[in-house]
Amino acid sequence: MATIGDVAKAAGVSRSTASYALSGKRSISPEVVSKVMAAVEALGYAPNAGARALATSQTMVLGLLVQFLQDEFAPAMLQYMLGVADVARELGYDILMVTEPDGARALKRITDQRMVDGVVLLNVADDDDRLPVLRAAPQPGALVGLPLDCTGLDVFDLDFAEAGRMMVDHLAGLGHREAVLVLQPEHVLVRGGGYVRRLRDAAVEQAAVRGLLLHVEHGESQQPAVGAHLVDLLDRYPQATGLLLHNEAAAAALPSVLNARGLQAPRDLSVVGRYSDEFARTFSLPYSSIESAPDRLGRLAVRQLVRRIEDPTSQEPYVVRLLQPELVDRGSTAAPQA
Amino acid sequence: MATIGDVAKAAGVSRSTASYALSGKRSISPEVVSKVMAAVEALGYAPNAGARALATSQTMVLGLLVQFLQDEFAPAMLQYMLGVADVARELGYDILMVTEPDGARALKRITDQRMVDGVVLLNVADDDDRLPVLRAAPQPGALVGLPLDCTGLDVFDLDFAEAGRMMVDHLAGLGHREAVLVLQPEHVLVRGGGYVRRLRDAAVEQAAVRGLLLHVEHGESQQPAVGAHLVDLLDRYPQATGLLLHNEAAAAALPSVLNARGLQAPRDLSVVGRYSDEFARTFSLPYSSIESAPDRLGRLAVRQLVRRIEDPTSQEPYVVRLLQPELVDRGSTAAPQA
DNA sequence: CCTAGTCTTCGAACCGGTTCGACGATCACA
DNA sequence: TGTGATCGTCGAACCGGTTCGAAGACTAGG
Structure with missing residues (x-):
């Protein structure tokens, strides 16, 4: 598999120049840029995700913690997941899906190991044991579901x-x-x-x-x-x-x-x-x-999460957003019979 | 966040010694091992996934490609996904869930960038456009769903x-x-x-x-x-x-x-x-x-995939496994009325 | 007492990117 | 004609792990 070194060699430039040509973070002459692009094309170069993550400390991956609890309706969960996945991709992120029953431990693992840039928690309970882990983690997180204590977290739920x-x-x-x-x-x-x-x-x-x-x-x-x-x-x-x-x-x-x-x-x-x-x-x-509105909640959560990821210094206060419910009339109600 | 260098320093040994103490790939004296362990504990050390992936060229992540197609029944898909996620975790792998409509491109992206060690494709069609991409990828793949051409791939489906x-x-x-x-x-x-x-x-x-x-x-x-x-x-x-x-x-x-x-x-x-x-x-x-038996198919696919990942030199022939269907009797059939 | 072998440990290189500082060339201006 | 910016490029360092070769200490055997 081609590395950026191979690209640089093929284009007759240094590795750093190749990198800048691709990222555009410094000005590089048009001829060099097109030579680099041509080399990328010819070699089928794609940057190695691990190496990039190491260098930039960004993985471009979001964790999605789902719990399939007994007595909760599984297909409903899927809709949250799809909303999350959709908008994540729109924003350039992939999704690491975690379904382990021990959500707190799983969360600790993926945040400690820096596998993700941020985390969405579904199915949040009043006193969710994942919350202390999330608060202690260096990555931001967003919740779908309102817990008792929301401090330090962005929360989305239906009202x-x-x-x-x-x-x-x-x-x-x-x-x-x-x-x-x-x-x-x-x-x-x-x-x-x-x-x-x-x-x-x-x-x-x-x-x-x-x-x-x-x-x-x-x-x-x-x-x-x-x-x-x-x-x-x-x-x-x-x-x-x-x-x-x-x-x-x-x-x-x-x-x-x-x-x-x-x-x-x-x-x-x-x-x-x-x-x-x-x-x-x-x-x-x-x-x-x-x-x-499960997909809408999922989408909101991801948008907010990505905003936090991309501006970590932001002092923007944490939001607790309760969506105004809407009644969809399907004609199943009427005045009671006398 | 603590690195292995910090651990080594705290334990008073070199980085390589700390690494060997943790992996057990060379013999290290019991005293040193326990000093390293103590340092890990004290510092809350967890290895950086990106760095490890770079060094070992293993991500311990499997790609899961799902397509939610119009006219197909979404909740049924969830069961395949859960089977896959379950057994992956049992075997030490995490799941990168990809739901993009353009599955072929998504597959190319995650394999080219080395985000995953292998891939499970759900919802495989007769002439699936993800298959050429998968065959060209360096990572192995397993299919749930029988395409027309199975060469070079492990395939699982109901008969x-x-x-x-x-x-x-x-x-x-x-x-x-x-x-x-x-x-x-x-x-x-x-x-x-x-x-x-x-x-x-x-x-x-x-x-x-x-x-x-x-x-x-x-x-x-x-x-x-x-x-x-x-x-x-x-x-x-x-x-x-x-x-x-x-x-x-x-x-x-x-x-x-x-x-x-x-x-x-x-x-x-x-x-x-x-x-x-x-x-x-x-x-x-x-x-x-x-x-x-969707979860069973998902589980089989992951098991086989992981076997291929962990023994890449294996000459084991590719399998096409069609599960023998079983009729679950719920009493809704009888002899026709005369 | 010398030597060969074993056991531990260390230093250095490497994985594949990004980024900083510096350097030479070109250009405008005094 | 000399001076200071600006532009384009390069080399080196760094991110945080793993792994190879070698070296020192110690043991056993001749």
Whole structure:
């Protein structure tokens, strides 16, 4: 494989001149530049990433830490990843994907060894054990998911509290007086999934304000338990005219459950979910939902991360950006029947 | 950040001695080894990946080339990726994930720049434009997906022809005389998705052998077209008692379609799919199916790839391994009603 | 007592880039 | 005609590891 030394020799110049001709960091005469370019072409030269990383202490690689936790919905994670990968490439970075269960150790490894210039953490929990490692690392990091303590980090997430309020307002505004809120499994909350708590608490509070009787339930995440649980809920709350779903698996399972009972939304039940449009299309879900915008979050996180990488001296304060949720109307809600 | 020079100084030895103490490639006295270890611990030393890559010409990173093509089912891809990532880490490798639409160029970039020690290609098409690049690269590669020309590469895939035969045999064996086979969209075949062709041709041939009247149809991949198409099929082939699905989106959409018509499997229709068990659980699909074992394929590919990386002189012949499909019985087939 | 061999350790070179300081040539200006 | 910039290029050092050859100390054997 050709090195820059070979290129220099072929062009009849020194290594440093070849380097400057390629980088443009010093002025080099046009003739020399074109001779160097010709040599590059002829030899098929490509700079060695390791050598360049050593010399510049930049790898042009971003770490992407994903965790595929039991009880969380894997396909949803993919959308964050794709957003991240997309915009990273646009900005000239490659992605080192790390899926190890022990995220803290993996993070320590890739930052200590200088494999990456920065890191994006997905699936951040309230009290995520990766955060102390990230704060101690010399590379900057960006989070997708809001932890309890955000100091020293750029954080991006959906405003789940606002999402909870929106769902409640939407149903209350249509005149509903009783509804059921199906959350992620309790598991997820206990493990530190703060987004579940934030949506729940805000929904409960807003329900009180609007005079909506709201039954809060933790759902399941795997079939057939998801379906059975939904059936059970329909039995237990026969008065409820609204259903709020903060649980992908439950949303995906709902059509069959309603079908089996001969129920239709919005005729018999108004339904509002919280999932991405992409998800809705994949599962052909006919329910209005609050868009969770995973790819947008991933993109924002990378953009901010790269800004920090490329201007390390910047005193720009750390951001905690909570995206304003939007309700996508798919016509699954209406005023309750008299 | 501490370098090996700092470690050496702290331990009172030369850099080379420190290196040998850590790698164990030459015998070093136990006292010196423990002094070096202590220094490593005290300084929090971790070797710089770039420097090590430069010196050893090994990056301990594998490239993973994924393509998220329109009309192909994205969540299915995730499972291949997870299998690959898992076993790579077990073997000490990290994963550089590349999702660029122009896979050939991306592959050239990461191999030319020596960012990876080897490459796994997912989603390989009949006449994949990444293959010439891979064959010309100095690093070995492994494919998941069978192209037309396998020379010089290790290839892993499900035996789709056998899968087609198995589906047909299963229904024919139960006494069915007429069935519909729903394939991936024609798009996928035209683009070079050989697995569609292989399954189809084998199914058609076996249907002739077994005297089964088989209607071959290309399905859709997005809602609501998928569902509409299934409805249309039920109308067009009222005599068919069997349904074969080689199309994830169609499988996912089928429950609602059957429900809406008041049909049940296997009472009214025998159904056999071709998707992974993981997929079946996620979508709570009650249909028997041929397991496509994506994570197993990913794991096999990485194991073989790493074997090649670690023994580059090996004359071991290239393998083309087609996994024997297995039918997972979920009770959705029965003898046709008289 | 001398020599050959073993065990540890060290110094130097190398991997392939980037970058700094210096140097010679050219040019404008006094 | 001498002086000071400016331009283009080169050599050398450096990034942080690994590895080879050699050298010194010590041991064993003749």
